[in-house]
Structures are given as structure tokens and as C-alpha cells.
Amino acid sequence: MSRPSSGRGETRVKRTGCAGGHLPALDDARASSPEARLLSAFRRDAQHASKVYLGGREYYSEDGKTFELPLVGKIKRQLSADPTFCPEYPSPLGLTEFTRRATEVALGENSRAAVESRVLGVQTPSFTAAVRLGAELLRHWTDVSAAWCGPVYLSSPCDDSLAGIFQAAGIRDIRQYYYWDEQQRCICLEKLLEDLERAPERSVVVLSASAHYPTGADLTQNQWAVITQLMTRRRLLPFLLLPAQALCFGDLKRDAWPVQHCASQGMELLCAQSFSHCFGLYGEAVGHLVCVLKQNSLLLSVKSQAVKLVRSLWAQPSAGGAHVVATVLSNPAHLVECQGEVRRIVERCMLIRDILREKLRLLGTPGCWDHLTQQSGLYCCTGLNDQQVEFLSKRRHVYLLPSGCLNVSAINGHNLKYISESIHLALTTSP
Amino acid sequence: MSVFGEVPQAAPVAVFKLSQDFNNDQCPDKVNLGVGAYRTDEGQPWILPVVKKVEKIIVQDEKLNHEYLPILGLPEFRSAASKIALGDDSPAIQENRVGAVQCLGGTGALKMGAEFLRRFYNGNNNTKTPVYVSAPTWENHNAVFANAGFEDVRPYKYWDAEKRGLDLAGFLGDLESCPQHSIFVLHACAHNPTGTDPTQEQWKQIAEVMMCRLKQNIVFLSGFRSGSLEKDAWAVRYFVSMGFEMFCAQSFSKNFGLYNERVGNLTIVARDVDNLKRVLSQMEKIVRTTWSNPPSQGARIVAATLNSPELFAEWKDNVKTMADRVLLMRAQLKAKLQALGTPGTWDHITEQIGMFSFTGLNPKQVEYMVKEKHIYLMASGRINMCGLTSKNINYVAESIHDTVTMVQ
DSSP, rough: OOBBBOOOOOOOOOOOTTTTOOEEOGGGGSSSOOHHHHHHHHHOOOSSTTEOOOOOOOOOOSSSSOOOOHHHHHHHHHTTOOOOOOOOOOOOOOOOHHHHHHHHHHTTTTOOHHHHTOEEEEEEEHHHHHHHHHHHHHHTTTTTTOOOOEEEEEEEEETTTTTHHHHHTTTOOEEEEEEETTTEEEHHHHHHHHHHHHHHOOEEEESSSOOOOOOOOOOOHHHHHHHHHHHHHHTTTEEEETTTTTTTSOOHHHHHHHHHHHHOOOOEEEEEEOOOOHTTTTTTOEEEEEOOSSSSGGGHHHHHHHHHHHHHHSOOOOOOHHHHHHHTOOOHHHHHHHHHHHHHHHHHHHHHHHHHHHHHHHTSSOOOTTTTHOOSSEEOOEEEOHHHHHHHHHHEEEETTSSSEEEEEOTTTTTTTHHHHHHHHHHSEEE | OOTTOOOOOOOOHHHHHHHHHHHHOOOOOEEEEOSSSOOOOTTOOOOOOOHHHHHHHHHTTTTTOSOOOOOTOOHHHHHHHHHHHOOOOOHHHHTTTTEEEEEEEEHHHHHHHHOOOOOOHSSSSSSOOEEEEEEEOOTHHHHHHHTTTTTOOOEEEEETTTEEEEOOHHHHHHHHHHHOOEEEEEEESSSSTTTOOOOOOHHHHHHHHHHHOSSSSSEEEEEESSSSSHHTTTTHHHHHTTTTEEEEEEEOHHTOOOOOGGGEEEEOSSSHHHHHHHHHHHHHHHHHTTSSSOHHHHHHHHHHHHHHHHHHHHHHHHHHHHHHHHHHHHHHHHHHHHHTSSSSOOHHHHHHHHEEEEEEOOHHEEEEEEHOEEEEEOOOSOOOOGGGTTTTTTHHHHHHHHHHHHHH
16 A cells, blocks of 8 residues: 655745735645644643643653763763863764764674775764755765656654655655554554555665654564565665664664664665664754665765765754764773663663553553553554544643654653543543 | 666865865975864864853753754744844844744754745745855855755856955846846855955945845845954844845854854844744744754853853953954964065955955965965965964965965
8 A cells, every 4th residue: 555645735825915025925724743733732731730741752751851861961071171172163974983883883893884885974963864864865866867756655654754854855756655553553564565565666665773653663573584575676775764772672783683684685775863862862963874885886976975965954963962972882881881771761661661551451441452562662652543642632631642652751650640541531431 | 786876976075175185285384274263373273261161051050951952943042143143122123023043053044044945935936046146155055055956046246356355336236137036145244255245335235226126125144253243243234124034044153163063043034923933834844854953052052151241241252352363364464465565465355354365366376375385275265364373474475475476
């Protein structure tokens, strides 16, 4: 099934007279994303003391706030006291030590691709920026003679900003492949493979390497093996997403297994990474794009074109967060400490999933809730339908993403009871 | 078979290649007059004392919010940055028709403005709308607008090579004859690369023609602070007072020495509150698909500094330190060239402002400077005054003298 993406259509611009001239009137209703509207509705919901927002993008600790890993705070203070630190324009491709380590963490140490000099790593101002840069590279440089213009396949569902990013880069043909089965509450591999089988050669397929947003449902290693076989046969290019590396298994390298697998199959690939979650560096915007090429003879050209593209997007990435990440990744003791902290985050998320499932069982909430603990990462797809999600926000002031997905870390000791009761009511109260 | 099999090698970015060549040069007397960053008299980058102070405060702050910044950026940064450009008492601000978007440096601000204009300026599709950039201009202006989808990026006359000054007549002529609905990118002050700005009288003439000619009077000012904040922002404020709607792309890289933190701001002056609201909502969408949330570090530093009277005063003092050193180097270079009796006039060196100076050296002379004298400057003849120090200024002056007399 290849439904075209139901992205927001072209905004119609109404001109309202030009005397003296002014910016054209813009259709307001379509301006914000569903997520922005959700947050806006939550903020306006001033009446309810128990209101809960479960659609956030960061990891929230038990007290409901984002926090910085203690190690990160320590390193920031060290770096700020460093007399050798130099406020220069960074290279457009970013800090060398950062890109080296970030690439290593995606592909593994001494990966064949890296040893053969077939890998380009570019620091970007965020995960979104990494996807955007990848999209721009594809748009400008895939199949130069054949003037490639897509299609790009996104999972159904996926992050609602992804389609917009590819379109902003000039790729209009965005399609979806079957991923999450609402009935079975898991990934439907069969339908996924059907969709990919039908994809035209040279299509790009965006796949989540781990901690899928927004469902939390990830492919198993066996499923990856089957998919990569198909993709190699059908000449499809994987664009892998690692927005929350380490938040799935509490292990940077293990979360990146699918990337390493694709590379080991000799595939050409793009991979967008973010270190926001595993370092608590949300504000500092640390993203990275890895590009694995088939031949090392192409590296210099692709690199030079990446520099050119970066120049016209943001010129250079910001240094701050990258220094911190590079410092941690290049120091084994730091790495151990960091992974320890991340593991605690992952364990807490797993615990919350477990407790939520248990609560629903005790309440006698209809349905099977095993999928809650089968998913991983920050997000979980409850399986609630549109009416139930609306019930939750309108009647119980509990805000889930429109897809019925929620950020597990936003659930804590204070609101767990209220949330589980609300979900129970949503499923048992007749509409 | 690679999907990137036919990617051609792109030409290296000129200014980076220059720095690279400089770095590889073994000559002990080498001088780098290329890249646009401030240097002390010891030839070192300079962390502004006020920035160091604020950084320490931030890093010790236990209560700091670690979330993603809002898509449009840190609110206290955006408002402070716009105030700097438009003035505290700006009527436009008081009328609530000024908004801003925090961006990744000046380039990011240009990018956001360009993307918006392509989508909404004159109808939905502005790929054919002409965008005018000065001749010469910062070469990245062309790339940013082209990559945003504008197919028609053209030069307007600006630099008169013979006069070594502004070609006002040519500039006004291009304004008179440009197609309706054209977009003009103006440098508010310290023009890059020439360092030559219109005088206030000349700005008034420029504004007058724009008012009559451009039906949609949106201009795009690319600001950079060099000395007195009020003087530098005069052009921007004048245009606002004349009722223009505009975008103003600001960079805090140079005036805060925050090159690596990418601190920029796109100030939007709209016709009214309602208009502004709608523009910002569309800007959010554009930001969302580019970098989504801007980086916090640099914005926090700038916001803290601009919003504290004490720190603000200290910052202005730091900026004056930088500006004074540049002025000193300008004065000394001109004096030395005149003392050497170097052919040509050198008044433009002290008449131009900001970090850059268009020496007037032609490409052959530039090549001679690089190859024979190991003095690295842009092929356009642009030099960064900050590359000059008390230790190398004699050598540079003598080299220019040699070059101009030996090479035509």
C-alpha cells in the first residue's frame, strides 16, 4: 500500500491590496504543525490542575523536568575554564574530533567503510538539520544525469516534520510504506516488504535504526536482514534515523546495529544522528550526518558538495555541544560514566512501561497491553484511536500525540495513577 | 553502482582555501589578511572579557532550563537583538509590529529570510523574482539565495573601482530600472567586502527611489556592527521610520567574538501586528524543516549581556577596543603608504569602515602579494584589517608599495 503522504497542502496566499504594499495575507489555519497545535491547546488549558502533556520531545526525569547529565555539566565547566579554547569559525563540516567519534559510534570502530575512506561525517546544528542536509545532498546529487527527484519513502506513522524537511529541500515525491499495524499493535513486516517491493529503483527509504518515533516499535535483527536483502536487490537507498541513540538499549553502539548491518552488506547509506537525548544536550543542538559511499573515489567530490550546501544553509555548525560530546566519546572513562547514566534513563523508561501495563491490567482495562513493554525508547504507541485520544485531552486533560503515541518519561509517580485511570476511562466510556 | 557516481568536485570556498594555503606556507613573514574574524595585536583570536564572564555565570547556573529552545529561539535574545538594530524607542517596536527569529549566524538569518521570500513575497512562487545583490558583495549571498530557489540573482552597481568609492549614480540607476517586485539586499553598514557605506544623505536618496519604485517595499538589510551602535544602525532605523517593511539579518559572530556559537537574528518589521503574527507562523514552519531548534549557548550569552545595563556597558567597551584597533591599523597603513610615496590615493583606507578594506589591488597584484610576499588576501583585493599588527604592518605596507610599483 503506497498512500501518498497526507502532508499539509500548499498554503493559499491571498493578496489583499497593494497600496503602499504589504506582505501578502497568509492563511493562518494551516500554519502550525499538529504538534504545535497540541502544545498550544495544552498551554491554554488553564483550568485543570492535573493536566499532563505527554507529547514532549525531551527526556523528563521524575520531577518532570529535563536535566543535564552530571558528567556533561562537569565537562562544560572544564571546557569553559580551558585557556586554550579558541573562538574561531569552525569548518563547515564541524569539529573534526566530533565527526570522527560520531561516525565511529554509528559505524563501529574500524568499520570497513571507514578504513577504506568511503565515509563522510558532517556535524550539523541538530538532528533535523542532519536530515535536511542529507535531503539536499540527495536532491542535488543523486543520479545527476537522470535528474532524480524522489520518491522518498517514510514509515507510517513517522515524525510529522520529516515530509516537510524533504519537501523544503525540493523533493516533492514523498510516499509512505506500511509500518505500524494498529490492529496487531506491532510492525507488519509483510506489508512493509510489499510496499518496498513496489518502490521504483533508486528510491530512498527512511528507516528508524532504533527507538522509532512515534511508536517505539523497532525492527528485529532478522527483520533487518530480510529488508536489507530486498533493498539491495531493488536498489533502494537507506536513510537511517538515530534521533535518540542509546535510549533504546542504553548502549550507543548497540542502538546503531542496523547502521552497521547495512554498511556490512556493502550498501550505500545516509544516517542522521542526534546526541541530544543521551547527553541531555537539547539546547546545544548536536546533530551529525554520516554518508557511506560505495567507492572512495567519490569521497572528495561529495565532501566538496556538502561544504557548498552547508555554506548556503547555515555556513558552520555551532561548536559548544560538539566539544562536550567529542570529549566524552574520546575518553573511555567518560564513556563508561555516560553510558551508566543513560542506562538509568532507559531502565526508568522500561519501568514506567511495565508499571503502566500493570496498572491497566489491575484496572481491568479492556485489550491487551503487552505492546507497551515490547516497544523501546522514549515513545510508545498506545493504540488508542482518534476518539479516545480526543477524550483524553478534552475530558481528562491528558494530552497524547494525535497518533495515540506518548512520551513515556513524562509519566511519573505523581501522575501515573491519574493517567492510567484516564486511559481506562477512554476505553470504557461509551462515546 | 553509487547513487553519487556523477558528483563533480565543487570549487573550494575561496576564503577557506586561502586560509589553508596560508597555513601550509612555511615562510616566517607570512601574513593572513583573508578570513573575516577579529585578531588582537598578537594575531590571536580574542574572547571578549564580558563573554568570558557571562559564560562562567551560565555554566554555574544550576537552574538553567535544558530543554530545546523554542523553534523561533530564545525570546529574550530575539527582543534584545531587535532592539539593538531598531533602537529602544523604536515606534515600530512600540506598535508591536517587530518580530524576530533566532538563527544560525548571519548566514542562517539570510537563509530563513530567503526561504520565506521565495514562498510568500509576491505570490506563492518567487523563483523568478529578481534578487539584487551589490557588486561586489559577500559571495555567499549568491549561494544562499540561489539555493533557496531564486533563479535570478543579479548585481546592482555599488563599487566604483576607479573612484574607489560608492557608485551612487549607478546604484540609483539600477533602482530606477529594476523590475517591480524586485528584492534588494542592502548592507546596513561596514559593507563586505568594500567597507564603503553610503552616507546618510546618500541613504536618503536610495530610500526615496525605493519608496517610489518598489511596489512591495521590502528590503533586506544585512547588518554588522563596527563602532557606535547608533551610527551603525542609522540606515536600518531610517528605513523603518520611512515606513518600509523589511527583514534585517543580524550576526553576533564578530561583535561578540562568538564565531563558533552561530548567533544570528532575523528581525522582521511588518506593516501591523496581524501581518507579523502570520509571518512568524510561517517562519516557524520554515525553521522546523531546516534546523528545528536553534542552539542555546550563544543566544544566552548575548541575551544576558544585552539585557543587563552593567554587562551591556562592558560589552560596548569591548567592542570599542576592537573597533579602535581597526581604526589604528587603518590610520597607520595609510600613513605608511603615503610616507613611502606609494602611487595612487590611499584615503579610502581610512574612509572605509568595519573590518574589511578594498585595497584596490588588481588580481595580478594580489597574486604577486601572495606568491612573492606571502601576504594572503582575497583575489578581489579585500583585506581584513585585523590581520595587521604592529609587528607586520611595516612589512605589509612595504609589500603593497613594491607590488603596486612592480606589477600593473
